[in-house]
């Protein structure tokens with residue numbers, strides 16, 4: 273299913289009319305004989321972000337033997353595979369390949385028991401494809417194999433991108449900084465998908481809007497004046513000021529954004545103090561800030577600065593002790609689909625696979641993706657869609673009071689490949 277969808281997306285931009293039933297049986301055959309064992313291998317052998325050495329090598333080997341011209345080591349472990357097939361657009365399709373530091377408890381026969389040294393903690397950790405990126409790379413290989421076999425059905429150039437470190441939002445940026453477009457050409461269209469535990473298997477969930485949010489990371493350093501906890505009038509208490517800031521930040525989304533404009537300001541961490549009876553001289557807040565447009569992003573970031581600094585003034589802090597607001601350079605833009613391209617793909621999928629397969633179930637959260645590093649600056653029309661990965665029976669079991677369907681990043685995560 274998943275592989276067929278990806279192949280249809282690539283074919284529908286590049287091609288002449290499809291023969292879906294023929295494609296469907298060809299994909300099924302390839303899945304049974306070739307792709308399932310490949311998926312099984314990837315599922316048992318996940319690797320952490322930036323350290324996807326074996327996965328990348330295997331992907332390079334697979335894409336090369338499929339008939340693509342393959343370059344390894346693009347932006348770290350990234351792989352770029354090219355297939356030139358006459359005049360026409362350059363279409364890029366991306367699959368991310370990293371696993372997560374999670375010990376798999378899915379109960380599956382092919383559950384991962386792999387371990388890897390985690391570069392962040394320095395500890396050796398169990399690894400798991402707990403986000404389904406093993407589905408993505410297997411699908412990319414399936415797409416590659418179909419597109420090679422069907423070269424008389426399409427014309428143009430296909431660029432398949434195997435991306436590292438999506439989970440740390442680093443890989444797409446690294447590949448751009450390694451001049452992927454300058455080396456291989458700037459795509460006319462860019463495609464990506466995520467398998468989704470929240471959607472039933474067999475369903476394509478595609479938006480003409482924004483499937484993923486943009487994200488900023490913000491630190492607020494609150495300076496205070498330390499004092500004995502019994503003599504607070506001798507100091508400036510950063511915990512009281514920090515608490516006021518946390519509460520006032522809640523008005524940004526509720527009172528400054530349009531009610532129909534999504535945004536999130538979450539204070540995920542608030543650290544201050546060492547002991548019951550000491551007023552600290554410092555507090556540190558850590559925020560994640562989400563948007564689906566640059567305009568919203570500016571309203572939220574400017575508002576955070578204004579609230580923090582002016583509540584510092586209201587607390588009577590001198591200018592040199594006002595709260596410091598630090599916006600990390602590691603900002604991720606929102607993933608915004610090109611509506612026209614989304615409609616074109618939806619038409620192709622509906623025609624070839626049935627209209628009931630193609631749905632739009634808007635995302636309720638404000639998760640982020642690093643795919644837009646490929647599609648903004650320069651702007652490339654792109655579509656990012658979701659493919660359901662949970663059998664309907666599992667949803668039925670959940671609604672009958674049975675075990676809930678596990679979410680992405682859960683040790684119980686289980687995708688029907």
Ligand SMILES: [Zn+2]
Nearest residue numbers: 403404405466
């Ligand atoms: Zn993911």
Ligand SMILES: [Zn+2]
Nearest residue numbers: 403439680681
């Ligand atoms: Zn993930």
